[in-house]
Amino acid sequence: xxxxxxxxxxxxxxxxxxxxxxxxxxxxxxxxxxxxxxxxxxxxxxxxxxxxxxxxxxxxxxxxxxxxxxxxxxxxxxxxxxxxxxxxxxxxxxxxxxxxxxxxxxxxxxxxxxxxxxxxxxxxxxxxxxxxxxxxxxxxxxxxxxxxxxxxxxxxxxxxxxxxxxxxxxxxxxxxxxxxxxxxxxxxxxxxxxxxxxxxxxxxxxxxxxxxxxxxxxxxxxxxxxxxxxxxxxxxxxxxxxxxxxxxxxxxxxxxxxxxxxxxxxxxxxxxxxxxxxxxxxxxxxxxxxxxxxxxxxxxxxxxxxxxxxxxxxxxxxxxxxxxxxxxxxxxxxxxxxxxxxxxxxxxxxxxxxxxxxxxxxxxxxxxxxxxxxxxxxxxxxxxxxxxxxxxxxxxxxxxxxxxxxxxxxxxxxxxxxxxxxxxxxxxxxxxxxxxxxxxxxxxxxxxxxxxxxxxxxxxxxxxxxxxxxxxxxxxxxxxxxxxxxxxxxxxxxxxxxxxxxxxxxxxxxxxxxxxxxxxxxxxxxxxxxxxxxxxxxxxxxxxxxxxxxxxxxxxxxxxxxxxxxxxxxxxxxxxxxxxxxxxxxxxxxxxxxxxxxxxxxxxxxxxxxxxxxxxxxxxxxxxxxxxxxxxxxxxxxxxxxxxxxxxxxxxxxxxxxxxxxxxxxxxxxxxxxxxxxxxxxxxxxxxxxxxxxxxxxxxxxxxxxxxxxxxxxxxxxxxxxxxxxxxxxxxxxxxxxxxxxxxxxxxxxxxxxxxxxxxxxxxxxxxxxxxxxxxxxx
Amino acid sequence: xxxxxxxxxxxxxxxxxxxxxxxxxxxxxxxxxxxxxxxxxxxxxxxxxxxxxxxxxxxxxxxxxxxxxxxxxxxxxxxxxxxxxxxxxxxxxxxxxxxxxxxxxxxxxxxxxxxxxxxxxxxxxxxxxxxxxxxxxxxxxxxxxxxxxxxxxxxx
Ligand code: FES
Ligand code: FES
Numbered sequence: 001x002x003x004x005x006x007x008x009x010x011x012x013x014x015x016x017x018x019x020x021x022x023x024x025x026x027x028x029x030x031x032x033x034x035x036x037x038x039x040x041x042x043x044x045x046x047x048x049x050x051x052x053x054x055x056x057x058x059x060x061x062x063x064x065x066x067x068x069x070x071x072x073x074x075x076x077x078x079x080x081x082x083x084x085x086x087x088x089x090x091x092x093x094x095x096x097x098x099x100x101x102x103x104x105x106x107x108x109x110x111x112x113x114x115x116x117x118x119x120x121x122x123x124x125x126x127x128x129x130x131x132x133x134x135x136x137x138x139x140x141x142x143x144x145x146x147x148x149x150x151x152x153x154x155x156x157x158x159x160x161x162x163x164x165x166x167x168x169x170x171x172x173x174x175x176x177x178x179x180x181x182x183x184x185x186x187x188x189x190x191x192x193x194x195x196x197x198x199x200x201x202x203x204x205x206x207x208x209x210x211x212x213x214x215x216x217x218x219x220x221x222x223x224x225x226x227x228x229x230x231x232x233x234x235x236x237x238x239x240x241x242x243x244x245x246x247x248x249x250x251x252x253x254x255x256x257x258x259x260x261x262x263x264x265x266x267x268x269x270x271x272x273x274x275x276x277x278x279x280x281x282x283x284x285x286x287x288x289x290x291x292x293x294x295x296x297x298x299x300x301x302x303x304x305x306x307x308x309x310x311x312x313x314x315x316x317x318x319x320x321x322x323x324x325x326x327x328x329x330x331x332x333x334x335x336x337x338x339x340x341x342x343x344x345x346x347x348x349x350x351x352x353x354x355x356x357x358x359x360x361x362x363x364x365x366x367x368x369x370x371x372x373x374x375x376x377x378x379x380x381x382x383x384x385x386x387x388x389x390x391x392x393x394x395x396x397x398x399x400x401x402x403x404x405x406x407x408x409x410x411x412x413x414x415x416x417x418x419x420x421x422x423x424x425x426x427x428x429x430x431x432x433x434x435x436x437x438x439x440x441x442x443x444x445x446x447x448x449x450x451x452x453x454x455x456x457x458x459x460x461x462x463x464x465x466x467x468x469x470x471x472x473x474x475x476x477x478x479x480x481x482x483x484x485x486x487x488x489x490x491x492x493x494x495x496x497x498x499x500x501x502x503x504x505x506x507x508x509x510x511x512x513x514x515x516x517x518x519x520x521x522x523x524x525x526x527x528x529x530x531x532x533x534x535x536x537x538x539x540x541x542x543x544x545x546x547x548x549x550x551x552x553x554x555x556x557x558x559x560x561x562x563x564x565x566x567x568x569x570x571x572x573x574x575x576x577x578x579x580x581x582x583x584x585x586x587x588x589x590x591x592x593x594x595x596x597x598x599x600x601x602x603x604x605x606x607x608x609x610x611x612x613x614x615x616x617x618x619x620x621x622x623x624x625x626x627x628x629x630x631x632x633x634x635x636x637x638x639x640x641x642x643x644x645x646x647x648x649x650x651x652x653x654x655x656x657x658x659x660x661x662x663x664x665x666x667x668x669x670x671x672x673x674x675x676x677x678x679x680x681x682x683x684x685x686x687x688x689x690x691x692x693x694x695x696x697x698x699x700x701x702x703x704x705x706x707x708x709x710x711x712x713x714x715x716x717x718x719x720x721x722x723x724x725x726x727x728x729x730x731x732x733x734x735x736x737x738x739x740x741x742x743x744x745x746x747x748x749x750x751x752x753x754x755x756x757x758x759x760x761x762x763x764x765x766x767x768x769x770x771x772x773x774x775x776x777x778x779x
Numbered sequence: 780x781x782x783x784x785x786x787x788x789x790x791x792x793x794x795x796x797x798x799x800x801x802x803x804x805x806x807x808x809x810x811x812x813x814x815x816x817x818x819x820x821x822x823x824x825x826x827x828x829x830x831x832x833x834x835x836x837x838x839x840x841x842x843x844x845x846x847x848x849x850x851x852x853x854x855x856x857x858x859x860x861x862x863x864x865x866x867x868x869x870x871x872x873x874x875x876x877x878x879x880x881x882x883x884x885x886x887x888x889x890x891x892x893x894x895x896x897x898x899x900x901x902x903x904x905x906x907x908x909x910x911x912x913x914x915x916x917x918x919x920x921x922x923x924x925x926x927x928x929x930x931x932x933x934x935x
C-alpha cells in the first residue's frame with residue numbers, strides 16, 4: 001500500500017549501501033546545466049584575452065553584430081554597474097585589485113573575459129566571437145611567482161610594482177631557541193606545482209529573468225548555491241529574495257566550483273538585458289584558462305631536530321602564486337597550509353612567513369585539499385629528508401614524533417586543537433599490509449640486481465569539517481531540515497550541496513536509522529535556494545560532519561515531537577519510539593509513524609503547547625574542526641632507461657572517524673588518491689615566460705587515465721570524533737593529501753643510494769631520467 | 780544548406796534536416812533531447828560523449844550528424860530494455876562505479892563494447908578498454924570492479 005511507511009529494525013549506518021542517486025545517472029536522465037532547455041533560450045560565448053598582459057585600445061563588435069542570429073555584444077563598458085567579483089577572504093593589509101566581470105582597459109591573464117556575444121544559436125555565438133575585434137597593446141607579463149618578486153619584474157597591477165598582494169606571519173613556541181639547541185638542521189626548497197582541477201563537467205550557467213516578477217533564476221554548476229545567491233544578488237543590485245540559484249546535477253567540483261565567477265553574474269546581467277533566458281557553457285579550453293587553478297607553492301623549509309630524530313622546530317617561507325586576481329578564497333588558501341604545517345607531530349616551535357604574489361595567470365584557489373596537500377607534502381618530505389640524514393627508518397622517525405593518543409585534545413603550535421587520534425594505528429596497519437620488513441629486504445635485493453625500487457611512507461593529518469564560523473570567511477555552520485509528510489514519508493533538505501559525494505544516500509541512512517524506517521521512504525533534497533532556506537555548501541570535507549550533524553539534530557527535535565503526539569494518541573505518559581512506532585511502555589500498544597504524522601497534520605486534537613505538523617530545522621554550528629589522519633605507503637619502481645615510475649603497490653589506511661557508508665568512503669579515497677598521484681607523477685599547469693598557458697587542453701595536461709593508476713589497497717581505522725554526535729570526521733580530501741608525499745617519498749627512496757635527496761613534482765619520466773643522468777644512475 | 784539525414788536512434792527511425800557542420804553530439808543533445816551523452820571536451824579526449832554507432836563505441840563529438848546518416852545510433856537512454864537495466868548499468872550501480880556521474884554514460888557505453896569484444900577481461904584489459912574515457916572522481920577502481928562484476932554475471 002502506497003501510504004504506509006515501511007518499518008525496519010536493521011540499521012543502515014555503517015553498511016555498504018549502494019547509492020540512491022545512481023538510477024538517474026546510469027540511465028542518462030539526470031539534468032546537468034547544459035541539459036536545460038528553455039523556450040526562447042539564447043546562447044552566450046565569451047571573447048577572452050589571448051595575451052597575459054595587454055592594454056585594450058579598442059573593441060569593435062560591428063561585424064559580430066551584423067551576423068544573423070547575434071542579438072547583442074556586451075563589453076566592460078556595458079557592465080560598469082555590476083559589482084566586482086568578490087573576494088571572501090580578509091587578511092590584514094591585503095591588496096585587492098578591482099575585479100570587474102569583463103575587462104575594462106587592461107587584461108591580466110590569458111583567458112581574461114573581455115566581451116560576451118549573445119546569439120540565438122550556440123554555433124552562431126561561437127562564430128561571432130571571432131568577429132569581435134579587440135585592439136590589444138601587449139605588455140610585459142610575469143608568470144613565475146619567484147620572478148615576480150625580483151626587482152624590475154613586470155608589475156601585474158601597475159599600482160603595486162612589487163607584485164606583493166600580502167604578507168602573513170604566524171609563529172608558535174620559540175623557534176630560535178629550538179634551532180639554536182638543535183643537533184641537526186635540514187633544509188629544502190619544495191614546490192607544489194600549479195594544477196588544473198578538471199572537473200569532467202566544465203562550468204555552465206543558465207539565467208532566466210522574469211521581468212514581471214523582477215525575479216532572476218540562475219542555474220549554475222556550483223558547490224555553493226546559497227553563497228552564490230547572496231553574492232551575485234549584491235553584484236547585480238538585486239534584492240536577494242528576487243534571486244533563486246539552482247545547482248542542478250553537478251559534474252564534479254573539487255573546489256573549482258566553490259567560487260563566485262564573473263560569468264555567473266554576467267549571465268544574470270545578459271538575461272536581464274535581453275529579456276530572454278541565456279545559456280553559457282564553458283569549453284574545456286576556457287575551463288583550463290579561466291576556472292581557478294590549485295596549488296602554486298614555492299616553499300623553503302628548515303627542520304631542526306636532535307640526532308635521535310626528535311623534531312624540535314620548523315621554519316617555512318611560503319611563496320604563493322595567487323594569479324592576477326583574488327577569487328573567493330584565493331589569499332586564504334596558503335594560511336591553511338601554515339595552520340596544518342605541524343602535521344601529526346608533537347613539536348611546538350613553528351615560524352612561518354607567507355608572501356602572496358600576483359602573477360599574470362588565472363587565480364589559484366581551493367582545489368581538493370586546499371592548502372593541506374601543500375603542507376603535508378612539505379612536512380612529510382622534510383621528515384623523510386631528516387630520516388635520510390640521520391639514517392633512521394622512515395616509519396620509526398614518524399612514530400617517535402607522533403602526538404601520543406593520550407595527548408588529545410592536542411594544542412598545536414599553530415593554535416589548533418586536534419580532536420582525537422591514534423596516529424600509530426593506521427601506520428602499523430599499513431606496515432603490516434605491505435609486510436614492511438620483508439619489503440625492505442626485497443628492496444635491498446633489487447638494488448643488488450641494479451633495479452630501482454622505493455618504499456615511501458606518508459602519515460598525514462588534515463583539518464576538515466569547516467568549520468567553526470569565527471574561523472571561516474562566510475559562516476561555517478550547516479542547515480538540515482526534516483519534513484515528515486502527512487503520509488509519513490520523509491524529506492531531508494540539506495544546505496550542503498553535494499555533487500557526487502553521495503549525501504542523498506548517507507543522509508538518508510542517518511534519517512532512516514533515527515526514525516526506524518526504510519531508506520526508500522527518505523528523500524534527500526539539496527541545491528536549490530527555493531527549497532533549502534539557506535546553507536553553506538559542500539567543500540573542505542564538511543558535508544557529513546557538519547551537514548549530517550545538522551540533519552541529526554533536526555531529527556532529534558522531530559523525534560521529541562513524534563513522542564509527544566504518540567503519547568497523546570496512546571493516551572499514555574510513558575512512551576518510547578522504536579522501529580518506526582511509538583509504543584506505550586505499560587500496555588505495549590503502539591501507533592506507527594504514518595498514523596502520528598497524519599494526526600499531527602489533521603490536528604483534530606493537539607498536545608499542549610504543540611504546533612501541528614512534523615517539520616524541524618537545525619542550523620548546526622560546529623564547536624571545532626575535525627582532524628582525520630592516516631598512513632599511505634607506496635612501492636615504486638623506476639625504469640632506468642626511460643625514467644618512468646611505476647607504482648607497484650599503493651596502500652592507504654585512512655581514519656576518517658566513524659564511517660557511515662564504507663562503499664562511498666572507499667570511493668572517496670580512491671578518487672582522492674588518484675588526484676594526489678596525478679599531482680605527484682603527471683599533472684602540471686605550465687605557463688611560459690610570456691604568460692601563455694602551454695597546457696591549454698586535455699591533450700597537454702595529463703589527467704590520469706585508467707591505465708596510469710595502480711590498484712589501491714584501502715582500509716581504515718576508526719577513531720570517532722568527539723566534535724559531533726555522529727563521530728564522523730570527513731574523507732573527501734584525505735586521499736589527495738596523503739598520496740603525493742607517499743609517491744614522491746617512494747621515488748626519492750628508490751634513488752637515495754645515488755645521492756638524491758629531493759625531487760619536485762610532477763615526477764615525469766623526463767625529470768626522473770635527467771636526475772638519473774646527473775647522479776650516475778643511467779642504464 | 781541543411782541536409783536531410785535518416786537514421787535509427789535507440790531502435791526508432793528518425794529523419795531530420797541538419798546543418799552539415801552540426802556535431803553528432805549536438806544533434807543528439809540539442810535536437811533530439813538525448814542529454815545522456817555529455818560533453819567534456821569536444822576534442823575527442825574525454826569520452827563523455829561516447830555512444831554506439833552501428834554497434835561500435837564512438838566519440839560523438841568527433842563525428843558530424845550527417846556522418847550518422849543511414850546508420851544506427853544507440854545512446855545510454857536506449858540501453859535499458861523493458862525497464863530492465865543493462866547488466867553494465869546494474870554493475871555500475873552495485874559496485875559504486877560513479878560519483879558525479881558525468882563520465883558515466885560514456886563510461887558505460889565503452890565498458891559495454893569492451894565486454895562484447897572480450898567477455899572475460901583481466902584488470903589490465905579493462906583499464907586498457909576504458910583508457911579513452913576520463914573520470915576525475917572515482918580513481919577508476921570501482922569502475923574496474925563494475926566491469927568485472929558485469930563480466931562475472933554474464934559468465935554465470
Ligand atoms: S566530449 Fe567527446 S570526447 Fe570529450
Ligand atoms: S564520476 Fe565524476 S567524472 Fe566519473
